[in-house]
Amino acid sequence: MTRKVVITGLGATTPIGGDVPTMWQNALKGVSGAHTLEDEWVAKYELPVHFAARCSTPALDVLSRVEAKRMDPSTQFGVIAAREAWADSGITEIDHDRLAVAFATGIGGVWTLLDAWDTLKEKGPRRVLPMTVPMLMPNGVAAAVSLDLGARAGAHTPVSACASGTEALHLGLDLIRSGKADVVMCGGAEAAIHPMPLAAFSSMQALSRRNDDPERASRPYDLDRDGFVMGEGAGALVLEAEEHALARGARIYGELAGTSVTADAYHITAPDPQGLGATRALKAAMFDGRIQAEDVVHVNAHATSTPVGDKPEYTALKAALGNHVENVAVSATKSQMGHLLGASGAVEAVLTVLAVHERKAPVTINLENQDPEIPLDVVTSARTLPAGDIVALSNSFGFGGHNAVVAIRSV
Amino acid sequence: MASNEEILAGLAEIVNEETGLAPEAVELDKSFTEDLDIDSISMMTIVVNAEEKFGVRIPDEEVKNLKTVGDAVDFISNAQA
Numbered sequence: 332m333t334r335k336v337v338i339t340g341l342g343a344t345t346p347i348g349g350d351v352p353t354m355w356q357n358a359l360k361g362v363s364g365a366h367t368l369e370d371e372w373v374a375k376y377e378l379p380v381h382f383a384a385r386c387s388t389p390a391l392d393v394l395s396r397v398e399a400k401r402m403d404p405s406t407q408f409g410v411i412a413a414r415e416a417w418a419d420s421g422i423t424e425i426d427h428d429r430l431a432v433a434f435a436t437g438i439g440g441v442w443t444l445l446d447a448w449d450t451l452k453e454k455g456p457r458r459v460l461p462m463t464v465p466m467l468m469p470n471g472v473a474a475a476v477s478l479d480l481g482a483r484a485g486a487h488t489p490v491s492a493c494a495s496g497t498e499a500l501h502l503g504l505d506l507i508r509s510g511k512a513d514v515v516m517c518g519g520a521e522a523a524i525h526p527m528p529l530a531a532f533s534s535m536q537a538l539s540r541r542n543d544d545p546e547r548a549s550r551p552y553d554l555d556r557d558g559f560v561m562g563e564g565a566g567a568l569v570l571e572a573e574e575h576a577l578a579r580g581a582r583i584y585g586e587l588a589g590t591s592v593t594a595d596a597y598h599i600t601a602p603d604p605q606g607l608g609a610t611r612a613l614k615a616a617m618f619d620g621r622i623q624a625e626d627v628v629h630v631n632a633h634a635t636s637t638p639v640g641d642k643p644e645y646t647a648l649k650a651a652l653g654n655h656v657e658n659v660a661v662s663a664t665k666s667q668m669g670h671l672l673g674a675s676g677a678v679e680a681v682l683t684v685l686a687v688h689e690r691k692a693p694v695t696i697n698l699e700n701q702d703p704e705i706p707l708d709v710v711t712s713a714r715t716l717p718a719g720d721i722v723a724l725s726n727s728f729g730f731g732g733h734n735a736v737v738a739i740r741s742v
Numbered sequence: 743m744a745s746n747e748e749i750l751a752g753l754a755e756i757v758n759e760e761t762g763l764a765p766e767a768v769e770l771d772k773s774f775t776e777d778l779d780i781d782s783i784s785m786m787t788i789v790v791n792a793e794e795k796f797g798v799r800i801p802d803e804e805v806k807n808l809k810t811v812g813d814a815v816d817f818i819s820n821a822q823a
Contacts, residue, residue: 397762457793461786 336507337576337742338584340420340569341681342412342518346562346668349388350415354678355685357667359713361694363546364668365560372526379533382545383524384562384669401462402475403440408565408674409472409520410479416516416567417480421581431484431512432477433502434567435495435519437673437729439469442525472520472565484512492729493633494592495519496566496676500737501590503570513575518567519677529561535600537637549670550697551634551641551663552705559635562669566677568684584688588722588740589620595732602640602728606647612734613651613724620738622722624655627738629692629716629723631683632707634663635670644726645705660714661707662686663695676727680737683725687739690716743822744796749815756791760784770812778811798822 341351346364348354364384373381390407391399399407413434443466450458465471470488477486485506489498496519503515532538539558541548549560576583593615595608602609617624630648634641649656664682671678686692692710701709716723721741728734744752754765761784774780780788789800792814798821800808808814 395762397760400760457790460790461783 334508334510335573336504336570336587337573338568338587338684339571339576339581340416341584341684342415342419342567343565343678343681344386344388344408344411345564345671345678346384346387349386349393351419351681358664358682358693359691361696361712362667363696364562365545365548367545376526376530378526378529380529380538380540381542382548382560383529384560385524386564401466403443403466403471404522405436405440405520406466406472406475408522408563409434409518409567410475412518412520412565412567413476413479413516416518416569420569420571422514422569422579425514427481427483429484429513430480430482431506431515432473432480432482432486433489433499433506433515433517434473434476435489435499435673435677436469436472437490437492437495437521438523438528440467440471441523441528443467445525445527476516480516482516490673491733491735492731493670493672493675494727494729494733494735495673496678497680497725497727497735497737498592498733499677500568500570500587500680501592501735504587504590507570507572513572515570516567517570517677518565519674520565521672521674522563523672524561524563532561539636547697549636549666551632551636551666551695552701552707552709553698554700554702556636556638556641558637559665560669562671564671564678565674566681568677568680583742584684586740586742587737589616589618589622589738591615591619591736593734595734597732599732600730602643604643606643606650608732608734609644609647609726609728610650612736613647613726616724616736616738617651620722620740622738624652626720626722627652627655627659627724628721629660629662629683629686631679631686631723631725632661632663633726633728635665641702642705644728645707648707657708659708660692660710660716662693662710664693666696666698667694676725676735679725679727683723683737683739686716687721687723687741690718692716746815746819749796749818750811752795753792753811753814756788756795760787760791768811770810770815772811773809774811792818796822
């Protein structure tokens with residue numbers, strides 16, 4: 332008998348809200364977190380993209396200065412989200428040897444790494460801080476969360492670019508099902524709004540260049556979409572073995588019914604145009620969760636707003652759900668908060684859990700002329716989801732051909 | 743050339759910046775590890791910041807001898823002389 336895994340705590344810090352209640356209200360309203368960057372480095376390096384979606388609440392408004400000093404910005408966001416999720420779970424007593432962490436990032440401590448390189452060049456090796464290595468390592472966020480919670484059943488860092496956050500949930504589910512842990516703090520964190528990643532993503536033509544209108548730049552499924560908008564932040568979810576949650580009378584948001592990870596093995600960055608890897612991931616997550624196409628009422632799509640990315644996801648959804656795809660309410664929440672890279676899967680999972688729990692699908696903004704090749708039922712004003720037993724899916728795909736899907740079932 | 747009082751005040755500022763400890767807690771007879779709970783990584787950061795502030799060099803092999811705040815004040819004072 333497979334152990335059932337439920338979600339009992341949620342946390343987030345994002346461009347449309349520094350905590351879950353604020354983010355959720357904004358997600359239902361439909362706001363944009365994208366703004367023009369006022370930093371001097373935009374002009375200094377003549378960046379082709381002048382905007383991004385920064386976290387609405389700066390980390391230093393939440394963490395103490397001394398605490399923040401030892402953390403890369405990505406870890407700061409991760410710790411903030413994890414603390415919120417932990418408090419939300421209401422767990423007060425736990426066997427710390429049975430508590431694990433699966434906290435992902437796409438890039439890791441890129442600010443720390445590049446700041447240290449600048450320091451080395453400008454001031455010499457003596458001035459490179461002794462905390463540089465633990466701050467730049469990609470497992471820094473999982474390690475910091477593990478330290479913060481006293482989680483001793485392992486601290487893991489799945490890294491699969493923009494699928495990382497979703498892969499963390501896949502790993503977390505496995506850890507509980509296989510009996511290695513009873514509770515797992517899962518999540519993803521990213522802080523890469525730095526001139527180098529902006530230049531690099533621009534150079535591969537991945538970012539929108541709608542510099543004169545940042546709030547309307549992220550427009551998944553729209554004919555005029557021209558790339559994604561860089562976001563930052565973190566999402567966190569407390570996964571718990573159902574019997575553990577029931578024993579303490581926990582509030583249960585939903586069941587993490589199934590997850591999957593597949594690889595395209597097609598191209599290092601381009602998605603398989605037939606969406607075959609994504610299709611296999613959708614089917615595998617549904618099989619894992621014993622889910623029929625008709626059970627699915629909502630999808631939080633990966634939908635980054637790139638010309639080449641949005642369509643294969645539709646192809647995959649059609650292949651996995653058949654004609655039932657027409658009945659599914661699809662939300663592309665990157666339209667509001669941009670693309671949080673390795674954190675996006677975790678934040679979107681939080682939104683998907685809330686959609687199932689609250690029976691409301693969040694809004695997709697900026698959809699003015701829907702691409703006729705993507706005839707999905709896109710949620711453009713907050714919509715009520717049906718009563719009864721329902722399932723929602725959240726997709727994430729990453730450079731490298733990574734596909735990850737999670738399925739949330741109502742309880 | 744800073745006086746010993748000025749060095750102490752400067753060190754207290756650096757320790758506060760790194761650890762959040764109140765500057766008045768940084769007294770001459772206090773041990774960095776035992777009393778102020780400063781770990782080796784913070785200690786190295788404090789040393790490097792002190793080097794910059796007081797224009798001295800504190801060799802790595804010397805750092806382990808700086809057990810108390812007073813040891814550090816004396817070392818910096820002598821190094822400046």
